Amino acid sequence: MQRALxxxxxxxxxxxxxxxxGMLSPGAGLMAVVKADGYxxxxxxxxxxxxxxxxxxxxxxxxxxxxxxxxxxxxxxxLVLGPLTAVEAGDAISADAELLAWSTPFLSMIIxxxxxxxxxxxxxxxxxxxxxxxxxxxxxxxxxxxELATAPEVELAxxxxxxxxxxxxxxxxxxxxxxxxxEAVQAALLRAHTRLRFHCxxxxxxxxxPQSHFDFVRCGIAIYGMSPFQEDPGADNLRPALSLTxxxxxxxxxxxxxxxxxxxxxxxxxxxxxxxxxxxxxxGISRQLSNRGRVLIGGSPxxxxxxxxxxxxxVDLGPRPQATPGDEVVLIGRQGREQITAxxxxxxxxxxxxxxxxxxxxRVERRYTG
Numbered sequence: 001m002q003r004a005l006x007x008x009x010x011x012x013x014x015x016x017x018x019x020x021x022g023m024l025s026p027g028a029g030l031m032a033v034v035k036a037d038g039y040x041x042x043x044x045x046x047x048x049x050x051x052x053x054x055x056x057x058x059x060x061x062x063x064x065x066x067x068x069x070x071x072x073x074x075x076x077x078x079l080v081l082g083p084l085t086a087v088e089a090g091d092a093i094s095a096d097a098e099l100l101a102w103s104t105p106f107l108s109m110i111i112x113x114x115x116x117x118x119x120x121x122x123x124x125x126x127x128x129x130x131x132x133x134x135x136x137x138x139x140x141x142x143x144x145x146x147e148l149a150t151a152p153e154v155e156l157a158x159x160x161x162x163x164x165x166x167x168x169x170x171x172x173x174x175x176x177x178x179x180x181x182x183e184a185v186q187a188a189l190l191r192a193h194t195r196l197r198f199h200c201x202x203x204x205x206x207x208x209x210p211q212s213h214f215d216f217v218r219c220g221i222a223i224y225g226m227s228p229f230q231e232d233p234g235a236d237n238l239r240p241a242l243s244l245t246x247x248x249x250x251x252x253x254x255x256x257x258x259x260x261x262x263x264x265x266x267x268x269x270x271x272x273x274x275x276x277x278x279x280x281x282x283x284g285i286s287r288q289l290s291n292r293g294r295v296l297i298g299g300s301p302x303x304x305x306x307x308x309x310x311x312x313x314x315v316d317l318g319p320r321p322q323a324t325p326g327d328e329v330v331l332i333g334r335q336g337r338e339q340i341t342a343x344x345x346x347x348x349x350x351x352x353x354x355x356x357x358x359x360x361x362x363r364v365e366r367r368y369t370g
Contacts, residue, residue: 001247001326004279004364007333008041010049011370012241016223017053019237020206028213030054030206031079031199033220034069035061040284040357041224041242042366044072049370050223051076059218063092070095079124081218083134089113098122098157102134104147107154114153123148124158124199129180130173131164138184145191158197158215159188166204166212167228174205178212185214204228207236226353230343240341242357243333244364246279248297248323249312260314261306266291273317275302277329280311284360285331288349289313297323299336332356 021030032050034043047058047069057077060066066078079098083106090113092099101107101123114121125144128135136144141159148156161181165173178200185198197215203222205212225240227233233240254260254268268274275297281287285308293304295315302323305316317323332340342353349356 002365003246004283005245005367006040006360006364007243007245007367007369008045009239009241009243009370010045010368012225012239013041013046013049013223014053014370016225016238016241017050017055017219020203020217020219020222021054023207023210024217025210025213027215029056029216031057031059031216031218032223033059033081033218035059035065035081035220036358037065039220039224039354040360042368043068044074045368046223046241047072047074055223056216059220060097063088063095063097066092066095066097070097086113090117093117093119093121098124100124100126100134100160101144101148101154102126102128102136104144107144107147107151111151111153120153120155122155122157124160124197125156127159127161127181127184129161129177129184131162131177133162135161138180138187141184142187142191145188149193156192156194156196158199159184160198161200163200163202163205163212166202166209167230174209178209202228221354224357226342226357230346230352233341233343240333242342242360244284244331244360245333246277246329246331248275248325248327248329249278250276250325251317251321251323252276253321259306261290262309263307265307266305266316270319272319273321273323274305275315275317275323275327275329277313277315278311279329279331280309280313282310282361283364284356285313286345286349286359288351289345292348293345294340296330296333296335296338296340297327299338301338301340 032055038046061082126135201212201217203219206217225238258268287308290307294301302315306314342356346353
C-alpha cells in the first residue's frame, strides 16, 4: 500500500512521442517540453524517454530546470522558454542552454553575462504575434537581428512565437498569428547570415495545423498523453502516462443523518458505509472535487462525499461495505473497465488537464514503469 502514489508509464510517453512525430510535416522535428517537473510526471525520466523515442531537444521554463537536466547527463539542446534574472541567465549559460531574446535590455543583460563567463550563447528571438506576453513585435525583428549581429557573444539560432488560441474551435485569431509569423519568417530569411530554425506550434497546433510545423514543434501536454483540446486523448492516438492511486485506510458504518467532514456538507441518506482514503489537497486533490469527484475501487466508481481535506477524502460506498481496508483506490487512471482521466477531473474543477497534473505535489511518491 502507498499513501499516495503517482505511477508514470514511460512506455506511454515513448508511444506519444512516436505518434506526434508521425503527424509532423517532412523535415520537422519535435521538442519535448518538460518544464514544471515534466508537468508533474518527472522531468528527467520523461526527457530520457522522449529523446529515446525521437525527440531532438527539450524545453524548460527556468535555469534551474535546465541545470537539473544537464546534471542528469542529458547533452541534447535545451531551450529555456521563460524570462531570466541576471543570476539565472548566468546559470543557464553555464548549463549550455539556449535562451530566448525579446528586448534590447534583456539582450544587453545576456551579452554581459556571456562576457563575464567567457561563454557564447545561442538565442531564439521570441515574437509577439498576438499573445501579448513576452515577445518582440514582428516589425522590429529586422533591426533586432542587426543588433544581434554586432555581438560576438551571441549566436542567432532561431525565431519563434506562441499561439494564444491553437486549441480553440474558432481559428480566425490563430490564422492571424500564423500569417504574422510567416511574414516575419520571410523577413528574417532576407537578413539571416546563418541557418535559422523557425518554430511556433504547441501540442494543439502540432496535432491539428500542419501548416504551423516549420522546423520543429514544441509539444508539452501531448507527450504526457493528455489532450490539448480537453477531449479524449485517444482521438489523437495519445496514451495517458499518469495514474494516481491511494488505498482504503478504514471503512466506517454511518447511520441516517450522520455528517461527514468539515462543514457537514454531506449527510448519509441511510445506513451507508464510508471509505476513508489518506490523500487530500496537499497531494493535489482539489477541494473543488468535494461532493463532486469520484474514485475507483475494485473496478467500480464511487463518489467523493464531504469536503476534501488536506490529507484525507471520504468515499460513499452505499448501503453495503463494498471495500475493505487495504484496497487500491484510483483517483486518476484505469481500474478494470473503468477509467478516470485528467480531462474528466479538469471539467469538474473548472480548469484544464495541465493544472490537474501539475497540482500533484512533491510529497506524492513517483514510480516509473515501462
